[in-house]
Amino acid sequence: MVKFEYAPAPESTAVVDIAPSYGLFVDGAFVDPADGEPFKTVNPATEEVLCEVVAGGPADVDRAVQAARRAQDGVWSRLPGRERGKYLFRIARIMQERARELAVLETLDNGKPIRESRDVDVPLAAAHFFYHAGWADKLSYAGFGPDPKPYGVAGQVIPWNFPLLMLAWKVAPALACGNTVVLKPAETTPLTALLFAEICQQADLPPGVVNIVTGAGETGRALVEHDGVDKVAFTGSTEVGKAIARSVAGTRKRATLELGGKAANVVFEDAPIDQAVEGIVNGIFFNQGHVCCAGSRLLLQESVADEVLDSLKRRLGMLRVGDPLDKNTDVGAINSAAQLARIRELSDIGEAEGAQRWSPACELPDRGYWFPPTLFTGVSQAHRIAREEVFGPVLSVLTFRTPAEAVEKANNTPYGLSAGVWTEKGSRILWMADKLKAGVVWANTFNRFDPTSPFGGYKESGWGREGGRHGLEAYLHG
Incomplete structure (x- = not known):
């Protein structure tokens, strides 16, 4: 077997414009933190600092949850499913239009090959928004009751391995079902989530429907434990998943956990x-x-x-x-x-x-x-x-x-x-x-994903399903 030598074929970074620093995305706008502290995100391939972001504190989380609650009660849950679906379609199309920008930014911040960001992560993320846009006006036919209702405010914590794709797995079904979102991206990979905030603005998504609070574990804990959160969705380690399960036990909160594996x-x-x-x-x-x-x-x-x-x-x-x-x-x-x-x-x-x-x-x-x-x-x-x-x-x-x-x-x-x-x-x-x-x-294959197919585990790999009709259940109650 011959190993071919390839000439360098670098993707240009000119398509990406990274600001020196970012605030939090709350109520439809980028805002300065109330009690958060700045930290740096780096390119793992070079160890170069990409920019400065904020580790949101409890006051920042509270502000985001309050904005999500106002949007859910005042606008989003009252919109007909057909109208919600239009916003999701619009977001999906903008993600396609800005696919190269998203792919380059994901690779810079995460370290994964551009070929994977370009051919897997970004197309699948857009596909999840397209798929769930189609469900938005058909929820009464999903099998969860004749008139299923959203839970309210979803607190979502995502990992660093597939930052944009995990965002889509969480945000798309939540919005399709009429919930609003406070998302906490991983501390090492916040940049595509912040670009997604710009996409929400570009799509004219009503303020407060999606809020993004960057930070590390303490920020995620503040979000999960906030009394104003109705639904918790987490992807990450089994250790943290167990802590979340303990924190929501005995409360009214619904939780889905997608945790570790050893396949x-x-x-x-x-x-x-x-x-x-x-x-x-x-x-x-x-x-x-x-x-x-x-x-x-x-x-x-x-x-x-x-x-x-x-x-x-x-x-x-x-x-x-x-x-x-x-x-x-x-x-x-x-x-x-x-x-x-x-x-x-x-x-x-x-x-x-x-x-x-x-x-x-x-x-x-x-x-x-x-x-x-x-x-x-x-x-x-x-x-x-x-x-x-x-x-x-x-x-x-x-x-x-x-x-x-x-x-x-x-x-x-x-x-x-x-x-x-x-x-x-x-x-x-x-x-x-x-x-x-x-x-x-x-x-006879491996690592094949599709938004129409449910994904999730058993035992210490968590509970609940994401994707497909089954994944809607986590964001609806009859």
């Missing part, structure tokens, strides 16, 4: 090997492994384990690691220094516990946060790298002999978000899908 990608001996290898690579090295449903545990049937590993190593040797703005890049930068330290720590522990570590030869940039694509063989189910979520480009390889053993090993985890099955037998796919304790089971 098994199961390859049987009759699987199409080349296709499976591409699926394995996409399952764990897409977005630097910063994916909650990443196929971070590879289960290979013993009879084909060596063949799959040889092919996989050849394929990893062809991955291009480097400048996320280069259109040829496959694996970009780790999102933050803290996440890089976590990945290094668990990888070192895996080696210390006896697993064999392998990475292809690749030259990493001198500046920024980088980690090479890595796989571990000789992994047992007792190893921490097989049990804990690394959230990076690290793959643990285990083997099995029978389908029953594959199921047992795949389900031997506190998580239950996703799984993959590779085989030519349709009956085996259906049998495995029935036995696997996972919210999503992909067959």
Whole structure:
């Protein structure tokens, strides 16, 4: 297999105009903080400061929640669904028109390859607004009662791995169902959310329908615990999800939690090997492994384990690691220094516990946060790298002999978000899908998403569904 040399093909950053500093987006306008403190957001590929944003304090959160309440009571919930849908359609179209700007900004702030921002994140985000715009005037046919009502104010906290896409997953259904929103983006990736605020202005969305309060964990806690919030939606770590569950227990608040994962990608001996290898690579090295449903545990049937590993190593040797703005890049930068330290720590522990570590030869940039694509063989189910979520480009390889053993090993985890099955037998796919304790089971593919399909997990991967008709339920009550 020949590794081609590619000339640099950098995407221009001229399309993006980043202000030196940003305030909070409250009641339809950018405002100065009441009690928030400034902090810097950096480009993880270069460690250069991009701009200064605000960590909203309790008074800022309260102001945003009050604005959302006024908009919900006064305008938004009273609009016919058809009219709400028009706003969502308008937002979706503007996102398409500004797609290049959104993609470049996402890559600068997050570190993911521009090819992924351009071809996955932005188109899917727009698709969620298009899809939910279509539901806005059909909610009585969704199966949740003849005249379902919105909850009111939704407090939404999103992660840094898919900043714009997670925003769309949360905001689009909330607005379609007649709720208003206070959104807290991740502290390391606030910029596309702030650009989305400009898009809301451009779409003439009524003031207060969408409010964006930037900040870190304390800001998110203030939002989740605010008495004026009726619905909490969170995507992030299981640890924080448990804290949120405790805080809303015994209250009137409704919550949906999409948390961590440790997905098994199961390859049987009759699987199409080349296709499976591409699926394995996409399952764990897409977005630097910063994916909650990443196929971070590879289960290979013993009879084909060596063949799959040889092919996989050849394929990893062809991955291009480097400048996320280069259109040829496959694996970009780790999102933050803290996440890089976590990945290094668990990888070192895996080696210390006896697993064999392998990475292809690749030259990493001198500046920024980088980690090479890595796989571990000789992994047992007792190893921490097989049990804990690394959230990076690290793959643990285990083997099995029978389908029953594959199921047992795949389900031997506190998580239950996703799984993959590779085989030519349709009956085996259906049998495995029935036995696997996972919210999503992909067959002969991995990491495929669609706004019409519900997504969510079991056990410590959270509860509730996002996307599809099922995802509307979290924002409606009969």
